[in-house]
Amino acid sequence: MTSQKPDQPSHTTSKIARSAGAVSGAVMCSRVLGLIREQLFAGLFGAGYAYDAFVVAFRIPNLLRDLFGEGALSAAFVTVFSDYDTNKGEKATWELASTVLIFFAILLSTLTLFGIYYADTIVHLLAPDFDTVTGKTALTTKLTKIMFPFLLFVSLAAVVMGMLNTKGKFFVPAMASSFFNLGSIVGGVSLALIFPHFNQPAIAGMAWGTLIGGAMQLCMQLPTLMRTGFKFTPRLNLKDPGLKRILLLMLPATIGLSATQLNIFINTNFAASCAEGSVSWLNYAFRLVQLPIGIFGVALSIAAMPVMAKQAAEKNMAGLKQSFISSLILVFSLTIPATAGLILLAEPIISLIFEHGIFTSFDTIRTAEALQFYALGLFAYSAIKIMVPVFYAINNTRYPVIGSFIGVGANLIIISLLIDHLQHRGIALSTSCAMACNFFFLGVILLKKLEGLPLAYLGKGLLKILTATLVMGGAVWFLQLQIQTWLQGPIPLQALGVFLLVGCGGGVYAISLQLLNLPEFTLLTSKVRQRFCKS
Template structure:
């Protein structure tokens, strides 16, 4: 068979355009959520700083959040989208909506039981996760109290993930992505209000933020329900345990629970190590990880949400050539956004953290420690985001055991590296080991996909990555030069800091974008074309 010319065979297709368009909508909504999330973290930093109370909150929230990522938004969402897409493509609306009702009822019951068990065993779970908290008077008791308040968050946010999967499969991306903004709004408005009130009733202020988290989780689920109704879904209060779709979802979830959990398992391990480092280490790592989650959410998660139903439908229709094309183009899009973001975070770690967090009781020393963690976390940004694209391919081609193996490799790498680095590097070693573990997972999954998907256009991928690296080098040089020029502003008043950071980010973004346009990266040209088309239509639609 004669192979088509590379430029024709591998140019972005209609499915890539659809992914880019959907990712743009999701990215905007996720950006809104991440900005609100940063405001939430600013409030935490100003009210509680880095130390006793916030350390306890981070560990307490991490317990239900770990289960959410392992069980809910990770495994459940991926498995559900795969099966739901197959039903929607091949079985008709009646069977599809019946499956949706069954899944919602089944997991509502299961999550209720898990929540009650978690509340009952909160103390031994906290002691397992952060045993060194016991050396600080009252810290374990406070963490247990906060854990019990926030455990029902698992129920709300996992069901929200199922609803999001339904809406994504039906082509609704913006509202589900915007739902997490309502979580942050609930956390900010409800949490801060209660944090100010609770001390009047002899309750710790940080407990108010815990209740705010629970309010936000309920809002994240509730705000999606009207859109779900508009898609044609009508709830059927019947639990069909023998539904083959439910069984298939559960079978897919078994490997997926581990396959999508490498980062969360490593966070669990890292929290244990961080709790034994200097007080404030848990807080510094959490603030840094929150910042690195901004590009992860906007780029990796947005593209993952957009690409998952597209590739699931392509696999269900046996269009593997289109699936390969969608995967490679999505991977290039991820690299084109995360590689410059990595360099930007490394160069601007301290100015960004100083501007966002150094207020109230958050000290200059906290800025320095958080910036060190952020730089090391940023090294794994490309791998974390790329894995978000790679794992759905394994679901689509029904080979879910490989993400499981990659997950174990990542956890093993993390344990080895963290034990080698923790004594000398302290919390910085934890951030570096996390990035190294994600990179190991990425390399393994990439190697497997090259073997499983014969005929992947690797030359096309390498050419795109080369252009991205060249443009990133140009951007980094310009940002470094301008940063040295603006040192006085970066250590000045808040307005001067904000202006300097804006100029640095804008200069970096413009120089990188212009360079890539000159180098003619097809995926970026397609994405900017779609954005220009959307804005050009805006006046006529208003």
């Protein structure tokens, strides 16, 4: 095992950071629209009967989306597509893309029909305690049937995103999820206002809006795909070696991701047995924690995946190690302060965003508790999104599977111990602990498989990040005490207070990290200065 310090962040690191910056901007737009969508849910439906039903109904196709779309399929496709693009030429690459699109369109259409037919059975398995509330299971089943085709649209959108990422196009596919949220908001709210006039539940309008958003997410990427030179070949070649390789790569990843979905199944089942509103509180909280996960973890993963896949295809293991460690440091430098900020500011943030309409102050407190516990696992959530593509790049996918099942075991044990005492908070805490267990396991395995990593360099960077986070946390805590009355005042004053706290915290953290001279961070700031000076 080696601990030597690598060179200063390279051109490759700069490229990853630059691409991640473009993706982050697009993801930020999507997440802001997503929060607006959740605000509308909170204002229209609050936390309880209707929204609980929607969350469970959407979780079923979304679970399969994670399994087949943006998880296993996306990572496997990028790995093989990058290899074809590097070594086999344009014609073979586009033929593979066409075969993959047709194959998964057929497979996912079949799954969608199966899911619609057995929706009632699936809902009973996922949330059996809904039967204790009159009509709740029937409503959840109805919403499930409406939203199941979302799986087809969003999974094909993930394949198209993989093609564009491999071709160096990051911004447009990252913006695609903004169109999902836009379709959900405009279509969903419009239909939610219209449906009651036709004796249909308003929440069903939001379900149809979700379907409209999924279709928009796929369609808005197609013009950019055509401009990259994509030529669709209307044939299905089941003997294509690239398709077989993708399926073989997907197999262990799908098993691994099924463990993650098993965690979601376990958590939903436990949440449905807690006080009414628990499913909603957990969902609102997780939506908020997904903001930094998406902006930092997912953005860096999307940017780093094609780079590391290409380095592996070229047998450039030294470059792969450096790209991985620099990406990991970038993730930590963004998620660790985000964790501190979410813990300190959970209540004022949730009050500002959600406490409108029938979403009460009681709902704010319960959602904030869940958010604080979810935030503890933020570093692990985001880091795993960087680590798993490394296993794909080196064609060793069984360890993420093992790590996922370790996470399931940890989650089940911890949630069983905590659920009676902490209720929904125990579910959030066990989820974070499970992710942390998965992260540490994958880290140890990568250390062995890559025959050493620059741990001293990583440790030095982590120490600087923690120091800057402590300084930031102290500043935010002190300022929060000074403006406490703002945070309890009218909405404009609350907004001013929250933005002041977030802005002050971000500024203090950035200055601290710059003074501590974290190489990955100073690289980013130097690029910003260069661009500013040129303009």
